Amino acid sequence: MLSGPGFGMYSNSPTISDLPVIPIGLDRFGVRTFPTPFVHIERWSMVWGCLPVTYSFPDRTWKLSPFLTVWILCGVGFNIPCFYDCLMASIGGDNSLTLYVMILIVAVMSVxxxxxxxxxxxxxxxxxxxxxxxxxxxxxxxxxTTGVHSYKLTVPLYVGFVICVLFFVVNILNELRFNLINNDGVGRMLSLVYVYVIYSFTLSMPVLWVVMASKVFVLCLCHIRQELECILECAKFGLTCTSNIQKCIAAGDISLLQEAVLELRRIIRAFKTIIGPFMLVMVPHHIISLICFLYWTLVSTLDYTDWYFPLSFGLLSVQAIAPIFCGAIYSEQIQTEKDSLIEPLLMLKGTMKDQEAKDQMATLIDHITRMDAQIEGRGFFILNKGMATTVVNTVVTYLVVLIQFYGSNTG
Structure with missing residues (x-):
């Protein structure tokens, strides 16, 4: 149940300095960890400059990360020169559609x-x-929040890390091989290495955050549903016993549960406020990338006898489409788990005879019903399976148009 030593200790708006340290159990690796279940994605994001804050253990607070400044300087100092170098190295009198697609994807990556x-x-x-x-x-x-620090919860995150590294290695080897065959300059190779660093690591951050946060929020909502089911069993028991038991349940556990739901709602809204602009940038980026990479996959299959080019571009196509589907699936899980709370709440409300308790339960049901838990792009779209299907239809339409242009040029 929710009552007990876990509650009451922090009833007056606690601050971070008032809170005890959670034993994460990772100290055996000799590395100090962040005091949140987002420890792995925090480190990964901070290194690539996408998490602007880092935790200061002496001050027990979050401070501006020095990595962010480094990556902003890299963005200004390297993105524009890399784009220019790739452009100049690839022109050479070639005005084909493939060239324009290459320029588009490099520009989109840099922006x-x-x-x-x-x-x-x-x-x-x-x-x-x-x-x-x-x-x-x-x-x-x-x-x-039991279990939020478990390694089982971070399995999708580790899979994402491995896939990013694998795709990065495969595509760098492809570019190196292409440079050796065509005797291209070192500058173009270094430029493309930087572009693939951006694409494989930096641009994977928003989706990895969505996956990790969704897993954490879903676990918390699952625990809330389990607590509701326990309270419901107690309420049913109270129908055959004294009314004091039922009043105690309604006034005690339900009050704490309502507070927990409202605070979780605020945390989810805070995360949506942050990640929304990132999704507004990343979803169009992945759509354009998918169109370009699928086009290159088909063209390289038709133009090259070498199997390595279609393989490389095919992997890039997977890397472009997978984040959209992963983000949509995990984002929708939050909404599904949230909706599962309504039925036990209505059943619990039906067992109550006290009008004050019923009003309190009705308020809680209203808060949960109005909670929009899915990730969205600042109101332009909702990251769910329906949006992923729309993306596929859009990509297929534009890809058909590009193939038609390619066929008319070669014919």
Missing amino acids: SAIAMHVLSLIFHKEWAMFLNGWMVYERKFPTL
């Missing part, structure tokens, strides 16, 4: 990477508030 770091800088205070809010929630409601 998206710069936008990522700019958005990180703009929202650095919101990042700190979100992470602080979660740390307070985790310590205030320990029964609802």
Whole structure:
């Protein structure tokens, strides 16, 4: 149940400095960890400049990360020269459609990477508030956050890391092989290495954050549903016993549960506020990338007898489409788990005879019903399976047009 030593200790708006440290159990690796379940994605994001804050253990607070400044300088100092070098190395009198597709994808990568770091800088205070809010929630409601530090929860994150590294290695080897065959300059090779670094790591951050946060929020909502089912069983027991038991349940556990739901709702809204602009940049980026890479896959299959080029571009196509589907699937899980709370709440409300308890339960049901838990792109779209299907239809339409242009040019 929700009552007990986990509650009551922090009833007066605790701050991070008032909270006890959670034993994460990773100290045996000799590395100090962040005090949140987002430890792995925090480190990965901070290294690539997409998480603008880092946790200071002596001060027990979040501070601006020095990596962000480094990557902003890299964005200004390297993106434009890399784009220019790729452009100049590839022109050479070639005015084919393939050239324009190459220019488009390199430009989109550069713009998206710069936008990522700019958005990180703009929202650095919101990042700190979100992470602080979660740390307070985790310590205030320990029964609802049980298991958020488990390695099982981070399995999709590790899979994402491995896939990013694998795709990066495969495509770098492809570019190196292409340079050796065509005797291209070192500058183009270095430029493309930087572009693939951006695409494989920096631009994977928003979706990895969506996956990790969705897993954490779904686990908390699952624990809330389990607590509701326990309260419902107690309420049914109270129907055959004294009314004091039922009153105690309604006034005690339901009050704490309502507080937990409202605070989780605020944390989810804070995360959506931060990640929304990132999704607004990343979803169009992945759509354009998917169109370009699928086009290159088909063209290389027709033009080259070598199997390595279609393989490389095919992997890039997978890398472009997978984040959209992964983000949509995990984002929709939050909404599904949230909707599963309504039925036990209505059943619990039906067992109550006290009008005050019924009103309190009706308020809680209203809050949960109005909670929009799915990730969205600042109101332009909702990241769900329906949107992923729309993306596929859009990509197929534009790809058919490009293939028709390609056929008319070669014919």
